[in-house]
Amino acid sequence: MGKRRVAIVGTGQTLHRSHRPDVNGQELIHEAVRIALADAGLTIADIDAVVIGNMDHFEGINAVDCWSVDGTGGTMKPVIKLTTGGTTGSTLAIGGVHLVASGMFDRVLIVGWEKNSESDTTGAITTAFDPVWDRLVFAGAISGLAAEAQAYMARYGATDRDAARVAVRDRRHACNNPHAQLRKPITIEDVLASPMLADPIHLLDVCPRTDGACAVIMACEGVAEKLTPVPDWIWATANRHTYTYLGDVNWGELDSMSEAAQELFAKAGIREPRKEIDVIELYQPYSFAGIIWIEDMGLVERGKGAEYIWSGATDMGGELPINPSGGVIACNPIGATGLIRCAEAALQIMGKAEARQVPDAKIAVSTGFGGCMWTDMLLHGRKKPDF
Incomplete structure (x- = not known):
């Protein structure tokens, strides 16, 4: 991770909504940047470099690093664009960690x-798939997720009712988050009665389409402690952008999550993640992922994810709360989504999460998902790492 320890010292989010006609793209970016700078007690003059990204082929703005400077304030500063599909937001966070840890910027x-x-x-996502091998079957985002869910159901006997319990949890959590797009509780019956998109996925099983932005400020040790009394120290990062073709994926298990989690926890010496981690912000674009991917992360045994969800252990007040913010099911500005998970984990560690705060959170995990079933992960801690 480089020679210097890195911490998050400020975060900012917009009001995430299905449609923000009140602002253009640069103004949306500026809204998040302004809040993050204020949170860290900084001005744009204090910033050494900017890292920015989105799903550039969505809006058709390919030089976003140049186009965005009116919003970021990055004029005459080094500006770096990173774009990795759905993992863009988490890739941005990992990129920021390495730029600071390397000593290039403070x-x-x-x-x-x-x-x-x-x-x-949907049209933009479809173009990401190989036109011969993948595109005719895996058009858009939903079909690949449905394939994963079907494979898991066949292997372990989970049901769409089990998955609906995850959606109900996250939508309930979102009611405590003023930034979330969907802040209305739902029931299991609501989920099962909603339109079927691709069997077994119903409309209320999946994330919305969102307008929004998120900004995070990272600083090196020696600077971070002066900016905030409780920095969010980044203990470790890991990622696995494993596959190129969807036909190569091990459907029913997210291998990229399993491998990244093993690396992440090994770096920090975490042997019992369910007992040692206090809160998780999981990039979970649909409900079945809340069952499957906690198994891949090593929190529970294979086939036991649904049982763990039904126990209430991942609810607020449970053994290991997942997505106190409401997660992706409640809000999904795709280029920002992974970074929002990082920002929300930081808020938990810094004790700034307000109504969605997990008491005395000391260790948190944030994740990113996207591309061809890829995973990014960051480990956050209140204590400065000594490894």
Whole structure:
């Protein structure tokens, strides 16, 4: 991770909505940047570099690093664009960590954003798949997720009712998050009665399309402690962008999550993640992922994810709360989504999560998902790491 320890010292999020006609893209970005700078007690003059990304083919803005400077304030500063599909937001966070840890910059502004209301999301995602081998079957985002869910159901006997319990949890949690797009509780019956999109996925099982932006400020040790009394120290990062073709995926298990989690926990010496981690912000774009991927992360045995969810252990007040923010099912500005998970984990560690705060959170995990079933992970801690 480099020679210097890195911490998050400020975060900012917009009001995430299905449509933000009150602002253009640069103004949306500026909204998040302004809040993050204020949170860290900084001005744009204090920032050494900017890292920014979105799903650029959604809005058709390919030089977002140049186009965005009116929003980021990055004029005459180094600006780096990172784009990795759905993992863009988490890739931005990992990129920011390495830029600071390397010694290149002391204070880095990281921005993820999306204006989905001005894009053809499904059309754009479809073009990402190979036109011969993948595109005819895996058109858009839903079909690949349905394939994963069906494979898991066949292997372990889970049901769409089990998955609906995950959606109900996250939508309930979102009611405590003023930034979330969907802040209305739902029931299991609501989920099962909603339209079927691709068997077994119902409309209320999946994330919305969102306009929104998120900004995070990272600083090196020696600077971070002066900016905030409780920095969110980044203990470790890991990622696995494992596959290129969807036909190669091990459906029913997210291998990229399993491998990244093993690396992440090994770096920090975590042997019993369910007991040692206090809160998780999981990039979970649909409900079945809340069952499958906690198994891949090593929190429970294979086939036991649904049982763990039904026990209430992942609810607020449970053994290991997952997505106190409401997660992706409640809000999904895709280029920002992974960075929002990082920001929400930081808020938990810094004790700034307000109504969605997990008491005395000391260790948190944030994840990103996207591309061809890829995974990014960050480990957050209140204590400065000594490894």
